[in-house]
Amino acid sequence: MSPRVTRLVLGLAAPLLALVAAFAITSLVLIIAGDPVGGVWSTILQVPAERNMANIINNATVLYLSGLAVAVGFRMNLFNIGVDGQYRVAAFTAAVVAGEAWLPGYLNTALAIVCAMAVGAAWAGIAGVLRATRGVSEVISTIMLNFIATGLVAYLLRKVAVREAGSNEIGTKEIPEGSRIPSIPFSDNPAISLYGFLVIAAFFGFLFWFVLNKTRFGFDLRATGQSTTAAVASGINVTRMTIGALLISGAIAGLVGLPILFGDAYAYGSTFQSGLGFAGIAIALLGRNNPVGIAVGALLFAFLDEQSNPLQIIIGVSPDIVAITQGVIVLTVVVSYEVVRRYGVRLEQRHVARALEQSDEPPAPTAGTGHDESKGVTA
Amino acid sequence: MRRTTKLAALLTAGILSLAACGGDDTEASDTPTGGDAPTSDVKVGMAYDVGGRGDQSFNDSAAAGLDQAVEEFGVETQESEAEDGEAETAREERLRTFADAGYNPIIAVGFAYAASVGKVAAEYPEVDFAIIDDESLVDVPNVASLVFAEEQGSFLVGAAAALKSESGNVGFIGGVETPLIQKFEAGYIAGAQAVNPDIEIQSTYLTQIPDFSGFGDPAKGKTAAQGMYDNGADIVYHAAGGSGGGVFEAASESGALAIGVDADQYNTADPSLQGVIMTSMLKNVNVAVYEYLAGVVDGSTPAGVTRYDLAVDGVGYSTSGGQIDDIVGDLDAFKQQIIDGEIEVPTTP
Numbered sequence: 001m002s003p004r005v006t007r008l009v010l011g012l013a014a015p016l017l018a019l020v021a022a023f024a025i026t027s028l029v030l031i032i033a034g035d036p037v038g039g040v041w042s043t044i045l046q047v048p049a050e051r052n053m054a055n056i057i058n059n060a061t062v063l064y065l066s067g068l069a070v071a072v073g074f075r076m077n078l079f080n081i082g083v084d085g086q087y088r089v090a091a092f093t094a095a096v097v098a099g100e101a102w103l104p105g106y107l108n109t110a111l112a113i114v115c116a117m118a119v120g121a122a123w124a125g126i127a128g129v130l131r132a133t134r135g136v137s138e139v140i141s142t143i144m145l146n147f148i149a150t151g152l153v154a155y156l157l158r159k160v161a162v163r164e165a166g167s168n169e170i171g172t173k174e175i176p177e178g179s180r181i182p183s184i185p186f187s188d189n190p191a192i193s194l195y196g197f198l199v200i201a202a203f204f205g206f207l208f209w210f211v212l213n214k215t216r217f218g219f220d221l222r223a224t225g226q227s228t229t230a231a232v233a234s235g236i237n238v239t240r241m242t243i244g245a246l247l248i249s250g251a252i253a254g255l256v257g258l259p260i261l262f263g264d265a266y267a268y269g270s271t272f273q274s275g276l277g278f279a280g281i282a283i284a285l286l287g288r289n290n291p292v293g294i295a296v297g298a299l300l301f302a303f304l305d306e307q308s309n310p311l312q313i314i315i316g317v318s319p320d321i322v323a324i325t326q327g328v329i330v331l332t333v334v335v336s337y338e339v340v341r342r343y344g345v346r347l348e349q350r351h352v353a354r355a356l357e358q359s360d361e362p363p364a365p366t367a368g369t370g371h372d373e374s375k376g377v378t379a
Numbered sequence: 380m381r382r383t384t385k386l387a388a389l390l391t392a393g394i395l396s397l398a399a400c401g402g403d404d405t406e407a408s409d410t411p412t413g414g415d416a417p418t419s420d421v422k423v424g425m426a427y428d429v430g431g432r433g434d435q436s437f438n439d440s441a442a443a444g445l446d447q448a449v450e451e452f453g454v455e456t457q458e459s460e461a462e463d464g465e466a467e468t469a470r471e472e473r474l475r476t477f478a479d480a481g482y483n484p485i486i487a488v489g490f491a492y493a494a495s496v497g498k499v500a501a502e503y504p505e506v507d508f509a510i511i512d513d514e515s516l517v518d519v520p521n522v523a524s525l526v527f528a529e530e531q532g533s534f535l536v537g538a539a540a541a542l543k544s545e546s547g548n549v550g551f552i553g554g555v556e557t558p559l560i561q562k563f564e565a566g567y568i569a570g571a572q573a574v575n576p577d578i579e580i581q582s583t584y585l586t587q588i589p590d591f592s593g594f595g596d597p598a599k600g601k602t603a604a605q606g607m608y609d610n611g612a613d614i615v616y617h618a619a620g621g622s623g624g625g626v627f628e629a630a631s632e633s634g635a636l637a638i639g640v641d642a643d644q645y646n647t648a649d650p651s652l653q654g655v656i657m658t659s660m661l662k663n664v665n666v667a668v669y670e671y672l673a674g675v676v677d678g679s680t681p682a683g684v685t686r687y688d689l690a691v692d693g694v695g696y697s698t699s700g701g702q703i704d705d706i707v708g709d710l711d712a713f714k715q716q717i718i719d720g721e722i723e724v725p726t727t728p
Contacts, residue, residue: 051475055468062466088589154556154587166514166524166684168490168559191502264467270557271491274464274589305469309476312459313424319462 010344018336022329029324030317039315044307044325052306054186057194060295060302061201061259062273066280067287067294068208069253073138074289075212076225076245078131082124082142083253084277085149090120091257092153092172095268096160098261099173108179113200113258120254121247123149128246132239138246146277157268171269181262197259204252205291221245253277282330288337301326417453421676424457424482426473428489429591431460436594436620437664440641441488441511444668452676457482461491464589470495478503484675486668487511490559496522507680509671511664512559514684524684525667529559530566530724531717532660532694533616535710536638537570539658539696540614541578542706543636548579550607552600552626554593554619556584558727563618563640563660565728573713573722581607582728585622594620601625608633614657616640624648630655636702645699659697663687690718 023041030037048056066083073080098112127145130136161170183193212218224231224241232238256276257268265272283301287293304326308319425445432442438460448454457480459473470492477485478499484507487496493513500508500522507521514524540549551567553560564582571578583603585593593599600622604615608629616638617626623639630637631652639645639659648656667687674681687693695714698704716722 052472055472059466059468150590151587154589157588158556163558164515166517166526167493168512168557169493170558260467270588271467271494272589273466305466306472308462309459309469309473313457313473313476313480313482316457319460 006344006347010340010347014337014340015333017340018329018332021332021336022325025328025332026321026325029328030321033318033321035317035321036315040311040317040321043310043315044304044322048303048306050187050189051192054192054194056299056302056306057186057198058259058263058302059305060298061195061198062256062276063279063283063298063301064295065201065204065252065256065259066276067283067298068204068280068291069249069256070277070280070284071287071289071291071294072208072245072249072252074225074284076221076241077228078225078242078245078249079139080124080127080142080246080249080253081139081281082127082145082149082277083249083256083280084275085142085146086120086123086250086253087256087277088153088272088274089123089149090116090254091261091272092156092268093119094254094258095172095175095261096156098175098179099267101176101179105178108176109181109262112175112179112262113255116254116258117251118254121251124246124250124253125243128243128250131246132242157270161269169270171267171272173267175262175266179262180266183263195259195263197263200255201259204255205295208252209291217244253280256280282326285330286333300329417451419453419455419676421452421454421484421672422456422482423448423454423672423675424474424477424480424485425459426470426477426485426487426492427458427460428491429461429463430595430621432458434595434621435624435647436641437662438488440662440664441486441668443642444665445486445672447665447669448672448676452672454672454676461489463591467495471499474499474508475502478506483507484509484671484680486671488664507675507682509668509681511667517684520682523671523681525664525671526684526686527662527664527667528686528688528694528724529562529618529660529662530569530726531689532662532696533563533566533618534570534573534717534722534724535689535696535713536616536658536660537567537572538574538713539570539703539706539710540567540616540638541571541574542709543657543703544575544578544614546611546613547575547577548581548611548613550581550604550612550615551583552603552607552615552617552619552622553582553584554617554622555586555588555591557588560584560618561728562726563616565725567616568728569724570713574709579611581610581612583607585619593622596622597625597628599625601629604629604637605633608635614638616660618660627652627655639697643697643699645697653700656700657702659699661695661697663693663695666693689714 027037030040069083070080094112094116097115098108101108103111123145127138127141130141131138160172162173163170181196183196186193220236220241224236224238228238260273283294283297286297304322308322311317312319427438430438432438445456449456474485474495487510490513492510493515496508496510497516500519504521509523509525511525514526516522516524549571551564553564568580571580585599585603600619604626607615614636615626617623618640626637627648636657637655639656641662644659645653645656671681717724
């Protein structure tokens, strides 16, 4: 096999191995729990109806942004666990700004989006400054900031909340109709449509790829992530990069709740979706911090989430099985990439050894290289 | 590596064959149970809030009403529960899945379903819906709203606390600070002050939205209650769902008293803790669910708002354990005044 074919096969083998292993482990869990394995899989794996398809794409849009936000940090070896708090603070800010409607129409929308990104960046920036100046681990500080975000948003929500008559729910003022982001038609049924924010999310995916791979800043960021000492030696200002990476991560986190806000809920209330930041961590791992991979991971997670209701109602299985499957997939992906990487290294070593046997020349200095990239940042 | 692959392949093959066996079982277990139990062709879809059946609180109370209907009318049921922090589309899809699978009526337990019930009820005009703790959908013809006057029941247990307190210091612990739980707090404070205007009332909430763990964390409940007892309170009322178990423990360790919520918790508590449960504020979600289903089975599906207040015994207080037998007369006087409108109980603290 030519090296290129080998690389392609190995590249496909890792995710395939992961899915097969996840399938096997989840089945084992089902058997132990005494649940109908066949029924569960046939329900999970059925082709979703048009309406569910739209839901999957919409929820994946939200998860995608969360995954991107986490991945920016991962690429620099920073573990931003605070996406959860950042997006809630930001979505609340955007809801208040857009609800107050100080500007007309889409100017209002744009202002709200900018405010959300700024607030998300500022919230993550606190952790960035603490890390850069005081050496506080961003893992600890972002977790703590999540709690503060919960308290702060709950307090402010009560201050500004409006309450519909007869409802026990509180929320911000509804965004005026002119400032909502129009949805993209998905089928003949006008009720089934996609979030217009999908376009913005895709744009940010592209931007992520462009900035990281095609700019000086992106190179510095990746270099710092792979080796801080090497980065310092080559003249990169690590302090600036740390704060910069967390600011960007936070700014993207600020976008996470916005597809829901501008496309569906139109207000931030007590039932606004939570926990998206933690899903983002799993999805960034799943997508190997690559914008296309993250999209695949987001779609997979949204797909599994969507099947949780039929599982309960039609098969009568606990929806926790979906959470277990998601967790198992993340684990198997991490493990199988490592297994395949090692296999690839061994394959190449053997290849080099054979080449050396044939020619009695001194060993080539290139043996065993070419795999540093695949190590990347996995955790 | 090769061994790993082999193992994985073997495992997969084995599991696939087992999976095939599993498939046969499902169809068999789907057949309805026979026997001489009453049967009905009503299929009830029950969408619980976070925690679902087994939360020892609100959802369990709704489940009890459902169980009673199953026993008496033989209705067929299917249940589903919400995930913490789930998407709005997940709630909508839960209701749609029920509707598509032929469940009618569909009961949504909890105010979080308000928006999704509104949306899905419009899509399925031939399906009947009921929602608990929300009356914002009063204009939708196929939605019945089942709401409670929690503040009235809380007023009575507040009055009981003030009558029984020796230290003149009582406490309130809410699970999550939402407008719904604030109704409990407001009623409790009003009731306590109606008896003793100078009474000291400590009040706290375990968590803030969107963190709903305050409804299911006994450790948090115990810490909060312990603080109140240490601070001089001798009776603490909790409206914190599953966290209430911790409140009872703290009361037991401090030699103080506590007031339960939703169901008569004297009956469900561990026998060693029964002594500290002075009374419970009853919010009869089970009665609401049962009466709604009774109407459906009768062919007269309820619609509009049904308010469960003191006048219809939709809320109240329990007397199990006999600790408040001596003040029942006072409490019933308050109850009558509330029913007659002489006392108006506030709904916000």
